[in-house]
Amino acid sequence: MAIPSILVEEKTTEYTVEDVVCPFCGCCCDDLIVTVRDSRIVDVRNACALGASKFLHMNEGRLLKPKIGRFDTAKEVSVDEAIETVANLLKDSSYPLFYGWACTSCESILLGLDLADLLGGAIDNTSIICHGPTVLAGQELGLIAATLGQVKNRADLIVYWGCNPLEAHPRHLARYSVSARGRFIDGRRDRKVVVVDVRRTATARMADLFVEVKPGYDYELLSALKMLVKDLDLEVDEVGGVPVSEIEKLADMMVEARFGALFFGTGLTMSRGRDKNVEAAIELVRCLNFKTKFVLIPMRGHFNVTGANEVFTWRTGYPLSVDFSQGYPRYLPGETTAVDILRRGECDLFFVVASDPISHLPRRILEHLGNIPVVALDPKITPTVYLSDVAIPVAYTGIEVEGTAYRMDTVPLRLKKIVEPPQGILSDVEILGMILEKLRG
Numbered sequence: 001m002a003i004p005s006i007l008v009e010e011k012t013t014e015y016t017v018e019d020v021v022c023p024f025c026g027c028c029c030d031d032l033i034v035t036v037r038d039s040r041i042v043d044v045r046n047a048c049a050l051g052a053s054k055f056l057h058m059n060e061g062r063l064l065k066p067k068i069g070r071f072d073t074a075k076e077v078s079v080d081e082a083i084e085t086v087a088n089l090l091k092d093s094s095y096p097l098f099y100g101w102a103c104t105s106c107e108s109i110l111l112g113l114d115l116a117d118l119l120g121g122a123i124d125n126t127s128i129i130c131h132g133p134t135v136l137a138g139q140e141l142g143l144i145a146a147t148l149g150q151v152k153n154r155a156d157l158i159v160y161w162g163c164n165p166l167e168a169h170p171r172h173l174a175r176y177s178v179s180a181r182g183r184f185i186d187g188r189r190d191r192k193v194v195v196v197d198v199r200r201t202a203t204a205r206m207a208d209l210f211v212e213v214k215p216g217y218d219y220e221l222l223s224a225l226k227m228l229v230k231d232l233d234l235e236v237d238e239v240g241g242v243p244v245s246e247i248e249k250l251a252d253m254m255v256e257a258r259f260g261a262l263f264f265g266t267g268l269t270m271s272r273g274r275d276k277n278v279e280a281a282i283e284l285v286r287c288l289n290f291k292t293k294f295v296l297i298p299m300r301g302h303f304n305v306t307g308a309n310e311v312f313t314w315r316t317g318y319p320l321s322v323d324f325s326q327g328y329p330r331y332l333p334g335e336t337t338a339v340d341i342l343r344r345g346e347c348d349l350f351f352v353v354a355s356d357p358i359s360h361l362p363r364r365i366l367e368h369l370g371n372i373p374v375v376a377l378d379p380k381i382t383p384t385v386y387l388s389d390v391a392i393p394v395a396y397t398g399i400e401v402e403g404t405a406y407r408m409d410t411v412p413l414r415l416k417k418i419v420e421p422p423q424g425i426l427s428d429v430e431i432l433g434m435i436l437e438k439l440r441g
């Protein structure tokens with residue numbers, strides 16, 4: 001009798017995770033629905049193209065093994081060997097600089113601060129190249145803020161200044177501001193939208209009013225608006241390339257709003273004036289609050305750059321650029337900022353977590369990295385990983401490991417674990433914990 005062939009039916013495992021927080025931009029949208037089939041993410045609902053792409057393509061260009069050595073001379077090593085090497089480099093270092101922290105969890109950032117404290121080094125986060133001026137201005141004057149939920153439910157005027165959310169924070173408009181349906185506001189028809197920028201961006205094209213300011217003249221324009229809000233006259237024809245009639249129109253819209261929200265981006269914080277621009281925006285909002293309700297919220301970029309400022313502040317009292325070389329935390333922006341330490345060639349080790357400074361920092365500042373050891377923890381192969389002397393792969397925070405992140409309005413949210421990381425890959429919290437243990441041991 002013939003033996004019947006045995007058909008083995010392969011079982012597929014599929015599950016869906018709801019209310020997932022997107023670990024991409026500062027909107028931290030927390031309504032994603034992620035489907036996993038056979039340990040791979042196959043579908044992401046509710047996310048924008050940027051967020052979905054992170055989930056669906058996270059294994060492309062992945063760093064899978066720790067390496068020691070720069071560029072093409074690098075050789076693969078075990079996690080233990082890499083950690084031992086990093087611990088020895090840190091022991092030999094008299095002034096390490098720890099940098100990054102925008103794309104990882106608050107739990108990881110706390111361990112980075114422990115390391116910098118233990119070793120008498122310096123630590124900084126990427127807000128120095130985006131909203132550091134916002135932090136400085138907030139310390140001077142205070143921020144008149146609100147949650148994104150309040151904006152969604154109440155704001156009838158949205159002003160985007162120096163930012164282009166349609167391309168950088170794609171769901172910001174639909175979820176929290178322009179077309180979001182709130183408790184007291186029925187979406188786009190109940191709202192006016194203004195964009196102030198140096199060029200007509202995609203966001204500007206859908207605004208009710210677009211104000212085109214000359215590059216570098218935001219401070220002047222904000223000051224002119226403040227004068228009009230205070231019922232003073234402008235004895236000029238234009239300010240920052242904007243006719244006074246248009247500034248008056250914007251001032252009227254602001255005063256007539258029942259609840260206005262000013263969102264601002266790096267167009268304001270990283271152009272001429274920087275923290276003074278933000279101070280001018282805060283002063284304008286202060287003046288507006290004598291006549292109506294107005295708030296301002298920074299458009300933070302990476303999903304936990306706000307968390308980096310928060311955790312630095314809980315732990316040291318300072319939001320960025322913290323130096324422990326005297327045995328206690330010191331904060332001198334322009335002195336203890338990562339770019340200044342690198343420019344002066346002071347640090348003797350550069351330790352990067354969840355960031356790619358080689359792609360972002362000025363080339364002249366990075367020249368010092370040719371003389372000192374560079375260590376990187378990252379899930380993928382970046383130019384910084386490629387240049388580093390030791391690189392250790394880590395799991396993706398918010399996809400392969402859980403943690404806490406702060407949304408751009410400083411609301412903390414819990415990031416979920418959706419899938420297992422590739423075999424042998426640990427979280428940065430575990431790696432940093434192991435390094436700390438070796439140094440304390």
Ligand code: SF4
Binds near residue numbers: 023047051169
């Ligand atoms: S807007 Fe930002 S947080 Fe929301 S889904 Fe897109 S990338 Fe993710």
